[in-house]
Amino acid sequence: MGHLFTSEAVTAGHPDKLADTISDSVLDAFLEQDAHARVAVETFVTNGLCIVGGEVRSEAVVDYATIARDAMKRIGYGDERAGYPADDVGVVVTVGRQSAEIAQGVDRGDPAKQGAGDQGLMFGYACRDTDVLMPLPIHLSHVLVRGLTALRENGTLDYLLPDGKTQVTVEYGDDGRPARLDTVVVSTQHAKDIDQARIEADVREHLFPLLPGALLDERTRLLVNPTGSFHVGGPKGDTGLTGRKIIVDTYGGWAPHGGGAFSGKDPSKVDRSATYMARYVAKNIVAAGLVDACEVQLAYAIGVAEPVSVRVTGETWSGEGVPNAVLERAVAKVFDLTPYGIIKQLDLLRPIYADTASQGHFGREGLPWEATDKVDALKAEVAAATGA
Numbered sequence: 001m002g003h004l005f006t007s008e009a010v011t012a013g014h015p016d017k018l019a020d021t022i023s024d025s026v027l028d029a030f031l032e033q034d035a036h037a038r039v040a041v042e043t044f045v046t047n048g049l050c051i052v053g054g055e056v057r058s059e060a061v062v063d064y065a066t067i068a069r070d071a072m073k074r075i076g077y078g079d080e081r082a083g084y085p086a087d088d089v090g091v092v093v094t095v096g097r098q099s100a101e102i103a104q105g106v107d108r109g110d111p112a113k114q115g116a117g118d119q120g121l122m123f124g125y126a127c128r129d130t131d132v133l134m135p136l137p138i139h140l141s142h143v144l145v146r147g148l149t150a151l152r153e154n155g156t157l158d159y160l161l162p163d164g165k166t167q168v169t170v171e172y173g174d175d176g177r178p179a180r181l182d183t184v185v186v187s188t189q190h191a192k193d194i195d196q197a198r199i200e201a202d203v204r205e206h207l208f209p210l211l212p213g214a215l216l217d218e219r220t221r222l223l224v225n226p227t228g229s230f231h232v233g234g235p236k237g238d239t240g241l242t243g244r245k246i247i248v249d250t251y252g253g254w255a256p257h258g259g260g261a262f263s264g265k266d267p268s269k270v271d272r273s274a275t276y277m278a279r280y281v282a283k284n285i286v287a288a289g290l291v292d293a294c295e296v297q298l299a300y301a302i303g304v305a306e307p308v309s310v311r312v313t314g315e316t317w318s319g320e321g322v323p324n325a326v327l328e329r330a331v332a333k334v335f336d337l338t339p340y341g342i343i344k345q346l347d348l349l350r351p352i353y354a355d356t357a358s359q360g361h362f363g364r365e366g367l368p369w370e371a372t373d374k375v376d377a378l379k380a381e382v383a384a385a386t387g388a
Helices: 015-033 064-075 100-108 136-153 197-207 271-287 324-334 339-346 375-386
Strands: 004-011 038-046 049-056 090-097 120-126 160-172 178-190 221-224 293-301 309-313
Touching: 015 038, 015 064, 049 064, 064 090, 090 160, 120 271, 136 178, 160 197, 160 271, 178 197, 197 221, 271 293, 271 309, 271 324, 271 339, 271 375, 309 324, 324 375
Parallel strands: 049 090, 178 221
Antiparallel strands: 004 160, 038 049, 120 293, 160 178, 293 309
């Protein structure tokens, strides 16, 4: 039986995403000086104030206030119309040194024996809804966010301001595949003197063409700024906090999310690195044509290198796919799931994280966990196991 499914995305100027970006910008600043820095930093933003707190173990020296204000300006808060002028925001820093008890469990002299930086469970997912192997609702929500951001940054719609949200509801058919777009919502912050009619007309003209026309019909609802106006936004309109948009960061609710957020954490924290690895595993399995959709769960204990559990669940929309037990054995042979193996395979000790903080961590080409370079190895292992 058919069903509806909805996902949302937010722009980099959303208060929570601004906080994520500041936290990841701090992480990148440490990694630029010290690839092995241990960083766990969170940010809180509100009207006129930014608080950066957390724990760090590194000899690198960074200017937290400058990093925070530079991130605000990159996102668009150099524009006074947005109500959060970066140069006037007070930045409070309360960052301590990471606990030695964590260090003794993670760092073991030999990097290959590095333990997980925390306990927890992580999920990865991939499916054939889209070319980038992401569920369609979250993929289209991010497409609209990227389009909205581009319209602001390139000056096409110069009245747009940094804060905004999108939401897409997809109707799925009896076969479990996308059948049509039911509802699309775009809420965008704007300059005070712009009327609703113009905003709606411009968004329909410039943004909605990014949607797949084949899935639009006369019943599709296209809603723009449903409240009628949105000129008070960003931290002036609402507080923001690191790690509060974890469903936006991953699969839009289509697949489970583990216990932790990503931003502000160095890759020794498996909340981040192992979730990236789980996506990498799931995407390669689907890209190899072994199943049409795949969910991977990993779990770790703090200070222990090997995962305490690995679960692979495949789904095939027609015909028979590869059994889960075969997939799990193939994954064990093809992928090194220790923290050291993950960091080495995905080359994670680099300042690449600020760019991941908005527009989703998955389904974006160029990120190392989006590569499909294990397809042949997985096919070979499955063929050997099944005699195919």
